[in-house]
Amino acid sequence: MLTAIRKDGTIVHLLPRRSKELLKKEREKEEFFCPECREKVIMKVGTKKMEHFAHQQGSFCVESYEKETEYHLNGKLQLYQWLEKQQLAPYLEPFYSSIRQRPDIGVSCFDRNFAIEFQCANIPPELMVKRTNAYRTQNITPIWILGGKNIKRKGSGKVSLSNFDYLFLTRSPSGLWYLPAYCPESNIFILLTNISPVSSKNVLSEISIFPHQSFLIQYLIAPVKRNNTCTCHDWKREIRSHKSSLLLQGYYTNDVIKELYLQGMNISLLPAMIGLPVANAPIIETAPLVWQSYLFLDHIYRKKEGVITLEEIYRSFMKRVRKNQIKLRLLPLVRDCHPRKALLEYFHLLVRLQVLEAVNDTTFKIINEVKTPEHVLMQQEQEELFYRKFAHLFFK
Incomplete structure (x- = not known):
């Protein structure tokens, strides 16, 4: 300190x-x-x-x-100086006696009080939740910044995020998901936006790099939405790769592979409407391919007609959660973080894909039986046709 x-x-x-x-x-x-x-x-x-x-x-x-490393100390110093250069009046390590907490930096701007926490080492999720909630009881908005060394890039628009990294994910007032990080060794801010989970760890994301002198505090509070550079080609490649990795796990070690097999299905032959990005997918830790497969099995597979309500969808989803077949993500910085949002987005997407018809905002009618491909070649042909016809709905 x-x-x-x-x-x-x-x-x-x-x-x-x-x-x-x-x-x-x-x-x-x-x-x-x-x-x-x-x-x-x-x-x-x-x-x-x-x-x-x-x-x-x-x-x-x-x-x-929490032993402070040189990396953390330098980051704290640089963030303090960064705020000073914006003609703000930051306070180093203020101690809030009412909640017995001391963030790295306190600052007031835009008629709000902020506590900035630069976190490089892993801490228990419960501790981050406790600190975040305590700040909020004092009408202080916490800004958690991840150490830049934690960002593990796996390509130009692909990042691997651990469960600890995901604790820093937040959502702007406009609904934009973003994750801020800072690297004191390179003096850069790293901002992940347009985050689309592909698996429990890998995400496709817009990765923006800013020299600290050109980055302002408002970009941490309400970053500007950037064009999504993820393409349907990127998504198809990642979903195919994820299907292959699940197949390698096999029947006896993977619940979704086993259940699909018992229903006479193979994960490599799933229709392209399963495993699609939706805005609030980060709420669910389980990969979209998996949780959407379960929804397909529970509500759509082998059905030519019928009505589905959001409450039925949610009940079946939570039953899977209780069985540990689906996991929800802990996101302490996000208020109103409910899986219903992702479920509703997916079923409204199925309406736009002409699989369902919307009776009202939370009730859906099956209008076409979904046929599963008979072999891999047929699946690939149907997938190509699907993306040519509908890619504009989820890749702008």
Whole structure:
């Protein structure tokens, strides 16, 4: 940490940075204490790591459990200076005694109070949920920024995100899903937008890189929607790859493969209407190909007619969740995060694909029986025809 208090209660910051000689002299004549737990802390002034305060070994303070790396300290310093250059008045490591929390930086702008947390090391999801909810009780909006080293690019528009990385996913007032990250080694912000999950980890996404001097705080609060560079070719390639990986898992280890087999189906022969992107798919951890396969089996397969309601869809979906066949994602930064949204989007997409007819906003009528291809060549021909006819509905 970069903030401590002296014996007389005055606050001492290690910003702006001072010479190591001056800091060593100050360390010799002063004692320093943690603003949160009031335990004595040590001013570390070395040659390998940026100067900082650290708890003594054996401390019980929550702050002492998260050892700050050089990467984190530099990132915190750079983010503080970045806010200063925007002519704001950031406060380094403010301590909110009412909730006993101390973000990396506090700042007020646009008539709102923000707590900025630059998180590089994995922390338990429950802790992030607790911190986020505590800030909100004080009318403070948390901005969580992921360490840029966590972003694992797998191509020009493909990223692998762990469950921890997904904790930083948020949604703008306009409904845009985005994930912000910062790399202090390259002095760049990384913004993932137009996030479309393909599997539980891999996503197709617009990856935008900004030098920190050209990036403004409002881009973290409400980023501008960017054109989706993902194409139907990209999506087809990823869905085919995911089908192959599921097939390799086999009948005995994969529930969806087993259930499709028992229904006389093969995952490689699924109709192209299964495994499509919808706006709120990030709410569901399970891959679109899998959760949409279950919806197909539960409500559409081998049916020539019938009426389906959203409540029926939701009940069958949650039954699968309870069986652990479908998993929901923990998204602590997103309010009103309900899987009904993704389910409703998918069934309205099936209406536009002429599979269903909308009776009203939450009730659907089967109008055509969906025929499954008999062999791989037929599936590929139907898939190509499907994307030529309907790709404009989900790839702008």
